Amino acid sequence: xxxxxxxxxxxxxxxxxxxxxxxxxxxxxxxxxxxxxxxxxxxxxxxxxxxxxxxxxxxxxxxxxxxxxxxxxxxxxxxxxxxxxxxxxxxxxxxxxxxxxxxxxxxxxxxxxxxxxxxxxxxxxxxxxxxxxxxxxxxxxxxxxxxxxxxxxxxxxxxxxxxxxxxxxxxxxxxxxxxxxxxxxxxxxxxxxxxxxxxxxxxxxxxxxxxxxxxxxxxxxxxxxxxxxxxxxxxxxxxxxxxxxxxxxxxxxxxxxxxxxxxxxxxxxxxx
Numbered sequence: 001x002x003x004x005x006x007x008x009x010x011x012x013x014x015x016x017x018x019x020x021x022x023x024x025x026x027x028x029x030x031x032x033x034x035x036x037x038x039x040x041x042x043x044x045x046x047x048x049x050x051x052x053x054x055x056x057x058x059x060x061x062x063x064x065x066x067x068x069x070x071x072x073x074x075x076x077x078x079x080x081x082x083x084x085x086x087x088x089x090x091x092x093x094x095x096x097x098x099x100x101x102x103x104x105x106x107x108x109x110x111x112x113x114x115x116x117x118x119x120x121x122x123x124x125x126x127x128x129x130x131x132x133x134x135x136x137x138x139x140x141x142x143x144x145x146x147x148x149x150x151x152x153x154x155x156x157x158x159x160x161x162x163x164x165x166x167x168x169x170x171x172x173x174x175x176x177x178x179x180x181x182x183x184x185x186x187x188x189x190x191x192x193x194x195x196x197x198x199x200x201x202x203x204x205x206x207x208x209x210x211x212x213x214x215x216x217x218x219x220x221x222x223x224x225x226x227x228x229x230x231x232x233x234x235x236x237x238x239x240x241x242x243x244x245x246x247x248x249x250x251x252x253x254x255x256x257x258x259x260x261x262x263x264x265x266x267x268x269x270x271x272x
Contacts, residue, residue, distance in 0.1 A: 004062055004078035010086050015077055017099055018056055018087050024165060028102075033164035035098040035177070038064050043174035044098055045071045050177065051101035058084055058095030065096070074098075102164060124152045125221050126270055127199060129191065131157035131237050132228030133258060139163055140171025141259035142226070147175040149266040154181035155190055157237070159228070191225070191240035199223045203233050203241035204265055206255040210244035213268055222269055226262045229255075 007015055020026040021034045032053065035044045038061055044050055045068045052074040057065065058081050069076060085091050128151045133139055139161045146154060154163070160183070161168060163176035184190035191201055200219040204226050225241060227233035232255075238244055247256065247264055256264075 002076075004057065004076040007056075007077045007079045007083070010083065014054070014075070015056060015079075015087055017053070018097060019089065021088055021097065021099075021166065022090070024162070028162075031102045032099050033102055033169070034166045035100060035174070036092070036096070036166055036170050037094045038096045040169060040174040040177075041065065041096050041098045042068050044100060044177055045069070047177055053099040053101060056084065056087070056097045056099075061095040124197075124199075126151045127153045127155060127194065127223040128262070128266075129155045129157060129194070129201070129223050129225040130160050130227075131187075131225065131233055132159040132231065133226065134159055134161035134228065136161055136165050136167040137171050138229070138257070138259050139165070140168040140173075140176065142262055143168070143172040143175040143179055143181075145259065145263045145266055146179050147172075149270040150272075151179060151266070151270075154179055155194070155223075156181060156183045157187050157190065158184070188234075188236045188240040191223075191237065194223050195240075195242065197221070200243065201225055201241040202243045202245045202265075202269075203227075203238050204261055205232055205238065205244050205246055207244065207246055210246045213245050213247050213265060216243065216245050216269065218269065224262065224265050224269065226258050226265075229258050 017032065027033060035041050041055065042065060048071065052072060054074050055072055055076045057076065057078055059078060062078055081095055084095060128146050130142065133142065143154065143163060163181055169176050194201055199221045201223045202216060202225065204224065225233065225237060247261055
């Protein structure tokens with residue numbers, strides 16, 4: 001590995017894009033996303049299927065990542081902590097950033113999808129479907145749990161947030177970089193397409209007049225569907241599902257955080 005390129009001035013054009021890491025629209029316009037933190041950048045390098053533009057590190061982070069930095073085909077820039085904070089505009093206390101190229105629209109970073117409403121070239125059995133989940137903490141948490149329980153595809157319905165938003169990647173501990181996802185072109189048509197491909201679609205809802213999660217039997221091909229906090233799943237999505245499922249709980253609580261509810265459901269359905 002060549003030694004990192006030392007950057008010692010704020011206006012060096014080679015690190016200009018790092019001055020916009022808090023500007024999501026700028027990154028979208030330029031087809032980029034940000035990986036932040038040593039664990040996330042390590043995972044980005046380990047996965048190898050992402051096109052990395054560059055990596056920006058402090059000396060301490062360079063030392064910490066020395067075992068994986070040789071995997072990077074992209075330039076590695078090194079700055080002191082104060083300069084990194086000045087470039088980013090806030091304290092990057094882990095001293096570790098990377099810029100990578102977004103995949104083409106409606107394409108997966110790890111598999112080729114012929115269209116949004118089709119399955120992958122390989123067999124699928126575990127799918128997570130989201131509608132209206134736009135909070136980056138929830139998005140990241142859902143992807144992290146999906147990775148833990150072997151979900152092979154995440155389908156993003158209307159009004160869902162960006163899995164490559166910086167906070168979503170960080171919250172997911174890099175899982176949004178590893179679990180394939182697609183954005184639904186048709187809704188609720190994508191649910192019908194899953195059913196046509198042999199999936200049972202189970203919609204999670206807090207309504208008590210539905211099937212208790214305990215009664216949901218294991219399915220060879222199951223898609224779990226979750227909605228936004230507050231409004232939950234739309235009537236169109238609920239109608240398109242095979243089952244409406246609730247998690248039994250005491251009357252003192254009317255609902256759970258979407259990440260918590262989905263985690264319970266994924267454990268019930270896909271524990272090894």
